[in-house]
Amino acid sequence: MALSASKMGLWDWDLQTGAVTWSPETFAIVGLEDFDGGFDSFAKLVHPEDLPRVMEQVDRALREKNEYTDEFRITRPDGQERWLCNVGRPTLDEGGVPVRLSGTVQDVTERKQSEQVLKGYAQRLIALEEELRKEVSIELHDDIGQQLSALGFNLGYLRKNLPAGVDKNLVATLDDSRRLAKEINGAVRNLMVELHPLPLEEFGLAGAITDFAKQFSKRTGLALSLRLSPVLPRLPAQAELALFRITQEALNNVLKHAAATEVRISLDIKGALLHLSIRDDGQGFQPKGEHQQRAGTGWGLTIMRQRAALVGGSLRIETEPGAGTTICVEMGVAGR
CATH class of the missing domain: 1.10.287 (Helix Hairpins)
Structure with a gap:
């Protein structure tokens, strides 16, 4: 009853047999009465623009053996487009190999x-x-x-x-x-x-980040190392500007709060996803409660997330006290 009221269902994927099992609530959420139990059949429901990210999240969860959360669109058989929030966690065998992936799905439209x-x-x-x-x-x-x-x-x-x-x-x-x-x-x-940033218009995202990083390092004395893909295609202007602003804000936050000596910036494309990360070796912070906004003041982390979301991307933060902070941005790249 509680699951139905919250529009939440359960699912389980047996990685050895490939069989997928859904609860009645999951059937209601996706609008299906019958299901052949195959993962590919579920994948056909996922919006084409979201599918690469969904697959990447699943692959990462199995690779890193961690719980994951993802939000994506599906198109139901009746033509309705719905937003789902999916939470999954792998089950490992005695040898530490994932044998199942199970979790919950909720309609968050x-x-x-x-x-x-x-x-x-x-x-x-x-x-x-x-x-x-x-x-x-x-x-x-x-x-x-x-x-x-x-x-x-x-x-x-x-x-x-x-x-x-x-x-x-x-x-x-x-x-x-x-x-x-x-x-x-x-x-x-x-x-x-x-x-x-005029270099952004002339040289693209990688060129603008390189130029800004050099000036930033010279001005602040903070050591920066760059690993930028040499084959990065030009992105839509709004996407390039958003990613540049996120990099800019992240570096300014490192300078203000992290007590770091080095920052590593990487920008590359894996499959259909662009990955941007800004990692510092600073003091890190507790990512919950009152310290959650330590990663940014003023516009803060919320605006950084919003900038990523406005161009179809997502931003997550990886940190803990004494272990530095990493800002990770992912977004789909058209035509890849």
């Missing part, structure tokens, strides 16, 4: 519809943020950047044309002013890249 409304609001807020970032970046370039360049030129002209025998303190002050002007100009240019 109403929740996903509510999330879709909120997603629309979040998408607009993020779009407004990007518009504002671009406008400020242009203003910095056209106004402050130009004035700083002119100031540097004027100071250089004065230094070059100082009369002989001028007070040494004046020379030192002028040289210091030139140095400050150069540093401020560099800081403004870094801020412009933070606000609106």
Whole structure:
């Protein structure tokens, strides 16, 4: 009775025989009366865009022998599209080899519809943020950047044309002013890249991450190592921007909170999935309760998750005290 009320069913997959068993509630959720007990028959119900991720989650659970949670769409025989939340856990034999995969499935369509409304609001807020970032970046370039360049030129002209025998303190002050002007100009240019990453438009995601990582490491002294796929295709502009912003936010959070000495960034494609990870060797944190937002302040982890979700991806965090933190993003790549 409780399972029916919560729109939750049970399932079991015998990995040795391939047989899949469903509870009556599971049959009701997927809209089937008969089922041949084959995994392939279930896979045919899964939305084509979600199927690669579903298969990857199952493969990972069996490979890593861990519980997993996934949300995906199915198309019922009556044509209805429903969202399901699937939780599975492998059962191991005495030798540690998975022999069964079993768990629960729940219809979460109403929740996903509510999330879709909120997603629309979040998408607009993020779009407004990007518009504002671009406008400020242009203003910095056209106004402050130009004035700083002119100031540097004027100071250089004065230094070059100082009369002989001028007070040494004046020379030192002028040289210091030139140095400050150069540093401020560099800081403004870094801020412009933070606000609106032009390398992203020209060189793509891998190029933009490389450029930003170099500047970030130079500015902060934090060691960064990159492992970026050399055959990464160009992604839709929104997807590239979202992944770049997630990387940017993750690095800033490492600097603020992690007490790390090294960060490793990897970006590659495995099958139909793009994988982005940002891993630090810092202090880590307890991912539950009051410490859950340690991975980000301000926009925080919630906005990072939202950025990934808005382009069809998912974000998860792997951390524990003393063991560093890894931000993992996965998203499907069309045509792969």
